[in-house]
Amino acid sequence: MNLIDHHRQGNCAVLTLNRPQVLNAINDALLDELDAHLDRIASDDSRALVITGQGRAFCAGSDLSERDGDPAVRIARMHRLMLRLAEFPKISVAAINGAAMGGGLEIALGCTFRVCVAEAKMAVPEIRLGLIPVYGATQLLPRLIGPGPALRMMMSGETLDGPAACKVGLVDHIADSADDLLEEACDFAAKYSGYSLPAQQAIRQAVRVGTSLSLADGLALEAKLGHRVGMTDDAKEGVLAFVERRKPVFKDC
Numbered sequence: 001m002n003l004i005d006h007h008r009q010g011n012c013a014v015l016t017l018n019r020p021q022v023l024n025a026i027n028d029a030l031l032d033e034l035d036a037h038l039d040r041i042a043s044d045d046s047r048a049l050v051i052t053g054q055g056r057a058f059c060a061g062s063d064l065s066e067r068d069g070d071p072a073v074r075i076a077r078m079h080r081l082m083l084r085l086a087e088f089p090k091i092s093v094a095a096i097n098g099a100a101m102g103g104g105l106e107i108a109l110g111c112t113f114r115v116c117v118a119e120a121k122m123a124v125p126e127i128r129l130g131l132i133p134v135y136g137a138t139q140l141l142p143r144l145i146g147p148g149p150a151l152r153m154m155m156s157g158e159t160l161d162g163p164a165a166c167k168v169g170l171v172d173h174i175a176d177s178a179d180d181l182l183e184e185a186c187d188f189a190a191k192y193s194g195y196s197l198p199a200q201q202a203i204r205q206a207v208r209v210g211t212s213l214s215l216a217d218g219l220a221l222e223a224k225l226g227h228r229v230g231m232t233d234d235a236k237e238g239v240l241a242f243v244e245r246r247k248p249v250f251k252d253c
Contacts, residue, residue, distance in 0.1 A: 005054070006040075010036050011193065012048035012186040013037075014092075016192045020055030027065035031077060041169060048189035049088065052095035052182060057119070059064060059104025077134040078103065085110035085168060086208055091193050095185035096120045096162075096171070097178060106133065111138040113192075114202065115185040118162040122170065125157040147171045192223055196234035197252040202226075209237040 005016040015037055017024035018207050024030075041049055053059055062074070085092055094100075094108035095183075096116035108114050116122075122135045125143070132138065133154060149168045153157070165171040173188050175181040192200070202225040210218035211229040229235055234250045241248035 002033065003030045006037050006039055006048065009050070009182065009186050010190065011047040012050045012189055013041040013044065013048070013054065013084060014050045014182065015041075016197065017051070017053045017059055019063075020053075020057070020156045022063055023060035023099060024053040024059050024104070025122070026078075026107075027063040027066045028074075028077075031081070034079050034081070035220050038084060038088070039053070040252055041159035046090065047148040047193040048090050048186075049092040049111075050182070051092065051107065051186050052099050052185070054183075055098070057098040057225070058096045059107055060099055061102030069209070075134050076190075076202060078106070082106070082110040082136040082140065085112075086204075089197060091189060091200060091204075093185050093189045095175075095181050101125060102133065103135045104245040106140065107136060109144060113172045113188065114165075114170065114180075115175060115181065115188050116162045116165065116171050117175050117178050117181055120162045120165070120171075121158040122158050122161075122165050123158075124154050127155055128157045141170075196229075196232065196238070196250040198232050198234060199229050202229045 001018070002207075007014050007017050009224050015034070017030065019025060019030060038242050062141065083169045087137055092111040094111040094114045096108055096114060098117070100108050101121070101123050102125060105124055124137045126133050127250070137154060141153065144150075144166045153160070159166070160170065160173045163172060166174055172182065177186040207216075210221050213221065233253050234248075237250060238248045
């Protein structure tokens, strides 16, 4: 049985974590398959990536029944995954269909956007075990929702449902129902993925890198990226289409 199912829904490549018997918990084999799928999707003709879970959970975090080996190896591997999702050439959307706990929520945090069902449960509960999140939440969560709300989540281990997560900015959209989640996640992705990929990538890079720079350095980065994107064929096509009052035809170059 595949630990991750891959199919196309419109212009979206959809990856479904498929270990429902353990709430799609993370193990090395699942990460192997995820890496392989990301390799293929990065260069295919899809416009966006959607990640969801099979069954009643998105991902319950690490599989605690597989604790052999050096924990530092798994931590480093998860950090590489966070960086890969952040730098992925296409936008990514986590379609959170149920529980997203610990490392499962951290996978969702690595995505560009998050869509969930109202009854989803999201938490970084490591504090309850005398531990801290080590798969990226201490860095990704404050960048997304601000230091105060992030500290409250991580230092209490509190669980947020969909509306509460949306209120603090953790989630971007709540689906009407579980049956509609995947379709709405793909529709959500389509709103942002139809534009030129070089422009999309530059905006994401400017935000991701610029937030850790001084204002002056951030503005310099923006200018550098703006110049680079402005030289693309897509930029020329966009301006020409505006003048000619027609829809641009971008070719991602």
